[in-house]
Amino acid sequence: EVQLVQSGAEVKKPGESLRISCKGSGYSFTSYWISWVRQMPGKGLEWMGRIDPSDSYTNYSPSFQGHVTISADKSISTAYLQWSSLKASDTAMYYCARQSQDGYNWDYWGQGTLVTVSS
Amino acid sequence: QSALTQPRSVSGSPGQSVTISCTGTSSDVGGYNYVSWYQQHPGKAPKLMIYDVSKRPSGVPDRFSGSKSGNTASLTISGLQAEDEADYYCCSYAGSYVVFGGGTKLTVL
Numbered sequence: 612e613v614q615l616v617q618s619g620a621e622v623k624k625p626g627e628s629l630r631i632s633c634k635g636s637g638y639s640f641t642s643y644w645i646s647w648v649r650q651m652p653g654k655g656l657e658w659m660g661r662i663d664p665s666d667s668y669t670n671y672s673p674s675f676q677g678h679v680t681i682s683a684d685k686s687i688s689t690a691y692l693q694w695s696s697l698k699a700s701d702t703a704m705y706y707c708a709r710q711s712q713d714g715y716n717w718d719y720w721g722q723g724t725l726v727t728v729s730s
Numbered sequence: 731q732s733a734l735t736q737p738r739s740v741s742g743s744p745g746q747s748v749t750i751s752c753t754g755t756s757s758d759v760g761g762y763n764y765v766s767w768y769q770q771h772p773g774k775a776p777k778l779m780i781y782d783v784s785k786r787p788s789g790v791p792d793r794f795s796g797s798k799s800g801n802t803a804s805l806t807i808s809g810l811q812a813e814d815e816a817d818y819y820c821c822s823y824a825g826s827y828v829v830f831g832g833g834t835k836l837t838v839l
Contacts, residue, residue: 646828648776655733655833656768656776656819672827706775715823716766716781723775 613637615645615707615721622727623697630693631724633707640688641665644710646717647681647692651703661710662690697728734759734820734831741837747808750834752820753801760801764823767796767805770833771816779818780805812838 618632633645646661660671664683671681683690690707705724708717735753742748752759752767759765765783768776778787780796783803793809803822807814815838820831 648830656770656821656830657733658821658828658830660827670826708776711778711781713785714782715762715764715828716778716821717768717776718778718781718787720775720777 613709613719615709615719617705617707617721617724620725620727622729624730625697625699625728627697627728628693628695629697629726630691631705631726633690633692633721635688635690635709638709641685643712645683645690646708646710647679647690648706648708648717649675649703650706650723656706659692659705664688664690697726699728699730701726702728732829734822734829736818736820736831736834738832739835739837741839742807742810743839744810744812746810747806748810748836750805750807750818750820750836752803752805752822752831754803754822754824754829755801758801758822758824758829759798759803759820761825762823763798765796765798765803766821767794768819768821769814769816770819776819807836810838814838 644661647659649657659675662669662681707721709719711718767780770776783798784796
């Protein structure tokens, strides 16, 4: 069974750093890109970027380029999303999703990680 | 890049059909056959319902169908059921990135 299991909810202060994770299982982790998607409270989905776990090549949305870093460790089938200095506006639910091999769609999603940034 | 344009809300009675539109540009929806649709129930992760404009993943009822004309894609749900009440998001490849629509809340009356 394909599963993407994300790390637990986080509460952080502005200016702090954070890395959240997404562990894939039940499939060949290096054969599928992983994307990260943001959902701010009460708002829609926003594609942040993606990574090819086989070589860690990344591709970011212009809206998120430079604000977050996507990485992966293929030895433990895990992708990461990290911030070096959080802002209150980073408060959101973050989903990882597996990009299907058919094209640009996401067939399996993690359960989401809620990040709350508050002083 | 701008989000694709969806109606904020649509509604229909059980058994009826509803269509949700998703308007983009020739740089996204109109330029590629990579439009997908996602269903999201409150507090849940999104679920893929349609991909490549009109293809259905296994397990998705054939009541769900997709189409595209020019820069506008559409999701049609026929034979509405109570469990279809959810938020629906369209998504399109846009060359080097991906863009979602703002989302449509479907209410089953």
